[in-house]
Amino acid sequence: MNRKIAVIGGGAAGLEASSALTSLGFRVVLVEKEDETGGHIKNWHALFPNRRPGVEVLDALRSKLGSDVELFSGKTVTEIKPVNDRFELSSADGWKTEADAVLLTTGFSLFNARKKEEYGYGIYDNVITSAELESAFSTGKIAMKSGEQPKRIGFVHCVGSRDEKVGNIYCSKVCCVTAVKQAIEIKQYLPDCEVFCFYMDMRMFGRHYEELYKEAQEKYYIQFIRGRLSESTEDHTGKIILKVEDTLLGKPLKIGVDMLVLMVGMEPAEITKNLGTQLGLVSDSDRFLVSTDQHISANISEIPGLFFAGTCTGPKNIADTLADARSAALAIAGYFDNNHNKS
Amino acid sequence: MKHEGKKLVWQEYQKEIADDHFFYARSCIRQTFFPGSEKVFTKILKDELGKDIYDSEHHTSCTGIGYHADAVPFETTMTVVARQFALMTEAGYENYAASCITSFGLYTEILETWHHFPEVEAKAREFLYKATGREFKIPKNLAHASDIIYKFRYEIAKRAKYRLVDKNTGKPLRVVEHIGCHYSKMFPHKGVGGAEYPYVLTGMIEAWGGEVIDYPERRHCCGFGFRQYIVQANRGYSIACSKKKFDSMEPYEPDMIITNCPGCPMFLDRWQYALSEMEGKTYGKNGNGIPVFTYEEVAGLVLGYDPWEIGLQVHQVPAEPLLDKMGIEYDPGSKFKGPNGEDLGRPIAPSYLKFYKE
Missing domain, CATH: 3.50.50.60 (FAD/NAD(P)-binding domain)
Known part of the structure; x- marks a missing residue:
């Protein structure tokens, strides 16, 4: 099938989802707003509950990224436009790409x-x-x-x-x-x-x-x-x-x-709020994004082909974030296999 | 302490303060406690700044003390406040200036209530009309009188004869600022600088050359607290609150305390005497107290007004150590003379608190 998925955000969810998607046969464009991937984990010395170094988990997540993941760092996606069953993405600095589906893994910000x-x-x-x-x-x-x-x-x-x-x-x-x-x-x-x-x-x-x-x-x-x-x-x-x-x-x-x-x-990251507004996505009173069903389709948005993973839909620990990312990869595979645009 | 951090907070809480044409509502108690303060305010606005200020003899208490002591129902309070607004409207004014912090807090509370519940405003209008036949407009601008002095602090600094500076060392005076609870603790955005780090008095102190002390019990109540004092059985709480503040500020060796509330200077001033009699303890150097002032009194001193003209002789803690430190010229012999120069006698000196200059 070799469809192209754009993953927005290179933190724990973005990294895990990218490797899961490539193992399912997708090409992945991973877009990270900062200069390097890792999100909040890269600033976290040790993780609960066993106090293992954060870098250990980060290295493992990064090492799983294969050559089917094309990484663009230092790019803040400002617009995602659904066009004829595909998506056009652009960043503030004029960078553009297209994808068959989009996964938002835009994460959280720390409370000020x-x-x-x-x-x-x-x-x-x-x-x-x-x-x-x-x-x-x-x-x-x-x-x-x-x-x-x-x-x-x-x-x-x-x-x-x-x-x-x-x-x-x-x-x-x-x-x-x-x-x-x-x-x-x-x-x-x-x-x-x-x-x-x-x-x-x-x-x-x-x-x-x-x-x-x-x-x-x-x-x-x-x-x-x-x-x-x-x-x-x-x-x-x-x-x-x-x-x-x-x-x-x-x-x-x-x-x-x-x-x-x-x-x-x-708190929801600024980019989560901005893209949510731009796409007309529903957010809750807590300002995190809302999926179509909190229990049985937690990764699926109201827009066909647009998915969520990680803390853009609410606070999660790392283990739950990684599980959510893998779940999102399966939801994307299911979207192409069963529901839409079969090739 | 990061001063820059406070500046960021202050930027969040700036309010609009009218520039001219004020309807002035006096406090019920300030003219008894600190009789020169309101006179100084009107004098500064009229004579120094050339502003138009209307001082109505017809307004009443706002009922704030009764309201906060649960003696006056909110509906009655709203009707009384509606009448004050009617007096303002009838006099042709739109900018309401309250002398009292509790009044300011109460007016703010009522305006917010009316904003969110128009039916409550309609009821207050009906009550007022039935009782007095009066009607009113909502003030375009509501300010506490300290907001107005804050707004014109640099104009006052330009006319200053004295600065809040030690004349011998040239160093800024160390000043405790105490904000009345009802200024911004209920509605932080209605006060200059917000509730946690109010800037209204700090701005004046800085503009006039002083340095503000941030001490641990800065936010604590002065000791008035309405029920703490008005209910006689609770007066132990009142003096305990004041003591807590004095103990907390003492290590910073403050030169003076500035306040913007009717009750605060009263309690911070008089309880220093009571504490000295109870415990033999004074909080200034060499048996002196820490002089306590209203912001109008301080503005008056900075502008060179005679200390006895602005009522400093009624302070329990003598102001003279501060006057001397600032290099203010005054006649010690006139302190206890009446308006026509008659001798009013000399009060008995407290046991411990230094009252007369040696």
Whole structure:
């Protein structure tokens, strides 16, 4: 058949879908907006729940790409036009291609922590995001702005998730377990550092997540406090002062930490929103794209020949993203085999 | 601390503030607490800036304190506010300027309610018409009086006789700014700078040469909190709130506190005396307190107005250490003289808080 599929986005879903599609006999054009593939994984030092290096998974995904995948990096697709059962694609810099089907794997963006103004990100020196902590793990240097090692760190869960005030009522799924993973890693780097996690609920839904949570408490003595942060400020010594309500004790709590880590959630990527608008695709109140049926055709859009995979349809962990990508490849194969445009 | 980060937040929260022709609604309590402040405001607008400001003797309380204390129902409050708007309309004005933070918050709340629920506005119009025969137009622009001084802060700086600078060292004065809760905590986009890092007073302080202190309990209530003080049994909460703020700001060695709410300067000023009597503790250097001012008083000082003309003698925490630091000329002997020069006597000095210059 050797039909050509355009895969938009070279993160985990795009890479996995591309290799799955080539193994099914399709030619693939993989278009990535950045200079290299890998999406968010390339910035992630270690993955939950087993703390394996992110690069290990990324290398495996990249190595599966065969010669039937034509990669275009540094190209942001701005228009996808359905024309006579095919699609014309173009990017901002004038690049164009055509394809028999399109798979959107445009992924997510991290929540902009500045929107939670009361947490002081971008204002107080030692308030950082989970993504920035992950970069610090890559360099092996966990330090405050002053260069000193922190003696007490707080993690705030659900930053930009389950929060009506910022317009995101959904759970981003991966932040709880990421906080547990990062808290353990802190204890491994800095055994004398006290670590506090402020959470709403611990949503340890995946395999081995609960064990990781238990390990964090029993082996690393990480303190989990149920309660949301109301505000953070900086005192004259540079310490971050947190005001939290401990909702199990029903008491307000004031605590000083040397560093505050905000567990930023997922939002639809800008390119997902832009292409969704341009194509007239339906998005939900959470702004992620909507497939024709959430259960039985989760990869199929309202536009014949246009498919979804990965986090453009909502928060997912890596394993679920990869499974979704393979599922999308099968859905595309099924589209050509059974429903449309047989050759 | 990253100043640039705050600037980004401030850019998000800019509001439109009318340029001229204001209908001015005074506060119920400010003329008792800090009697010179509203006079300074009207003087600056009229005499310094040449603006048109209408000061009506017919307006009443907005009922804000009663409303927030659950003593006055919202329908009554809306009707009273509708009457204030009717007075503005009848006087031919469209820009409403509120002296009080709680009034400003209440007007904002009512206008937002009417915007989203036109039937509630219709009801308020009906109540007002039946009760008084009056009708009104919605203000084109609603501002708190501190918004207006903020808008003209550079014009005031151009006319300044003094700056918020230590005359001996040339260094900026270290200033605590305290924003009234009802300014922007309910509707962040209605306040200059938003709710978390309000800029309205910071902008004035920076324009007049001072430096703002960001201390941990910056956002905390001054201690008034309406029910905390009005319900007598709760007054322990009131003074505890103020103490929490003083303890938090003390390590920064502030030269002064500036506020934009009727209650805040009252409580931050008077509770310093009460705390000194209860605990023997003062928060300034050498037994002094931290002087507390309204933004109009500070604008007046910057413009060179006589401290006793603008009412600084009624402060519990003496302003003199700050006046001396800024190099302001004043006559210490006139502090306790009445408007016609008559001697009003001298108050008894507190036990610990330094009150008279040695």
